[in-house]
Amino acid sequence: MGILSTQEGDPVAVENAEASSRFILVCEHASRQMPAKLGTLGLSPEALESHVAWDPGALAVARSMSRSLSATLVYQRFSRLVYDCNRPPDSPGAMPETSEVYEIPGNAGLSETDRQERARSLYFPFRDRLADLVRERIAAGRAPIVVTIHSFTPVYFGKARAVEIGILHDEDRRLADLMLEAAAGDELYNVRRNEPYGPEDGVTHTLKEHGLANGLLNVMIEIRNDLIRDDVGQGVMADYLTGLLVESVPASSQK
Structure with a gap:
């Protein structure tokens, strides 16, 4: 049956x-929307608007980049507090009981049935849609x-945190190395490798699942959210x- 109603639509969007x-482009934490069935998970409006519920500004930046790069964008339409699609189902962080200073009452003591229902409703549709897209592109020679x-x-x-942009990677550092080399030539932002998070924090699940597993160039970009609070900041960062x-990535390799 799942946790989403018919009216709420698909958990994953492709643009x-x-x-x-x-x-x-992939944005796993694009939205703070909660499924009606789960209410607010016992959280205050302040918590639901904060970074614990989503990645503020990330979707807007990703959409602008999608247009500029002529890139497909895949994103999750519901809050990462319900299910964090950058975590596998067996990870405690997939449905966290706490996030920074916030306790998440609606995630406390979830039964195995509850966890499986959330994974079926949110994670697997997201993972499968992205996997299908990757597979289709590979089959088409792209x-x-x-x-x-x-x-x-x-x-x-x-x-x-002093870091402004994090360029993150797991074992495959090819694209991250090139981006860090390119960023070293300017002083616009404080750009660092694997900060403020790294593979040891379990944040590279999507990269491993869809990039490393297929031998594809891959990278994770983290942006300090005070830099992308409004349209101007989002546009500057996307550019x-x-x-x-x-x-x-050489132009000949982008298509």
């Missing part, structure tokens, strides 16, 4: 599906380049990141 470039877009809070557990990707 620019017929895009001409090899880039596939091996995709997988780029995931995230944002992070400038203050975490009371500690300010900058688009430039890094274009500089890092």
